[in-house]
Amino acid sequence: MKKILITGGAGFIGSHVVRLFVNKYGDSQIVNLDALTYAGNLENLKDIAEKPNYTFVKGDITDESFIDELFTQYQFDSVIHLAAESHVDRSIADPLAFIRTNILGTVNLLNAAKKIWQKDMTGKRFYHISTDEVYGSLGEEGLFTETTAYDPRSPYSASKASSDHLVRAYYHTYGLPVVISNCSNNYGPNQFPEKLIPLSINNIKKNNPIPIYGKGENIRDWLYVIDHANAIDLIFNKGLIGNTYNIGGINEWTNIDLIHKICEVMDRKLGREQGTSAQLITFVKDRAGHDKRYAIDSSKLMKELEWSPSLQFEEGIEKTIDWYLQNEEWLDNILSGEYEKYYKKQYADR
Ligand code: NAD
Ligand code: DAU
DSSP states (O other): OEEEEEETTTSHHHHHHHHHHHHHOTTEEEEEEEOOOTTOOGGGGTTTTTOTTEEEEEOOTTOHHHHHHHHHHHOOSEEEEOOOOOOHHHHHHOHHHHIIIIIIIHHHHHHHHHHHHTTOOTTOEEEEEEEGGGGOOOOSSOOBOTTSOOOOOSHHHHHHHHHHHHHHHHHHHHOOOEEEEEEOEEESTTOOTTSHHHHHHHHHHTTOOEEEETTSOOEEEEEEHHHHHHHHHHHHHHOOTTOEEEEOOSOEEEHHHHHHHHHHHHHHHHTOOTTTGGGGEEEEOOOTTOOOBOOBOOHHHHHHHOOOOOSOHHHHHHHHHHHHHHOHHHHHHHHTTHHHHHHHHHHTTO
16 A cells, blocks of 8 residues: 655645545555644544545654654655645744744655655655745746746745755755645635635625735736645656646736625625625735735646646635635634734734
8 A cells, every 4th residue: 555645734735635635545545744733724624534544643844853753654655745834924924933844844854755765766756845936026927937047035935945945956966756846826615714815705704804915916826726636636646756847727816806806706695785895905014025926837737747727716716705604613713712813913003
């Protein structure tokens, strides 16, 4: 039985990847390693928790000896590494947490994989999940390709860029069989409500202000999370060792247009008069170093591995809003306690 380690599997994207792999690969043992930080939530995986090919391990990737022992115990055949501190605003407030998890944690995993695979790397694979933010910020024209020079501009993106460089260094220096993908903004069920889309859905539901940084003119390229999980599955199985694949939604929105779209759908779903939710839009102080535009050229992935996004944004956003409206308990469990403190600190003097 092949043993696949998935890190960060209790988080937003990780939980969709774990579910896909547990259900699709019954002949593989899927081990989900997650520290269960504020962003990790085992509720995300309750439907597959009892499956015989699924194991959850609570642990921290920054703990070198723990990681070493885990790899020695399980002798993993491959790793899909998603665990990370992932929110740009938190990286502005506390960069060190990002350096520890995203850089040190990644190196611990690389070292442990190198150690158990060094005699024979045949059939082994270390798949590092990264972000388009490593490429920096675009003007009005152009797209990020796999050869765009790195130009990270937030502590989050700098820590992810650093981890990408280290993964490539282990390929060139030690021959570790690595593959990397860099994806655009994900949206969908189970996303922690610190990120723009779930935060806005929740605030609209509660009739609270929707905070838009600056003038709302920044542009993001949104991809439904299941389409990202499917791309990860393809790249895991068919991606070429040493290669990088960009993944994007071909779906650019300014933040303000995106929020108007969400307000329109929410008004319809909540039986409010059109235009009601949009009145909650509040322009607040901009994010420091706010990247203007991200947009991804996924043509390599589309041509070489025949991937394409399956959902139109209109359908994806309806599904996402329905999920949040139908999973009030999931949201309420998060909103009590720590989240309230974070929200006050992040938005109080904006
Ligand atoms: P998330 O914040 O929802 O989840 C991160 C998970 O990692 C959580 O379950 C958390 O408990 C776990 N974790 C954090 N620190 C850990 C540690 N030290 N040890 C073990 N586990 C730890 O993040 P996400 O949005 O699902 O992103 C997953 C990955 O995908 C990240 O690497 C991120 O950089 C990348 N990514 C995210 C997006 C996006 O739009 N969300 C886009 C492109 C790439
Ligand atoms: O591009 C991929 C990246 O997308 C991932 O690597 C990150 O992990 C993920 O968090 C996301 O980063 P962003 O910073 O783009 O996502 P966020 O949802 O935080 O913000 C989206 C846009 O909305 C951005 O331009 C900032 C803006 N924004 C965000 C928040 C939280 C607001 O205007 N108001 C807000 O309250």
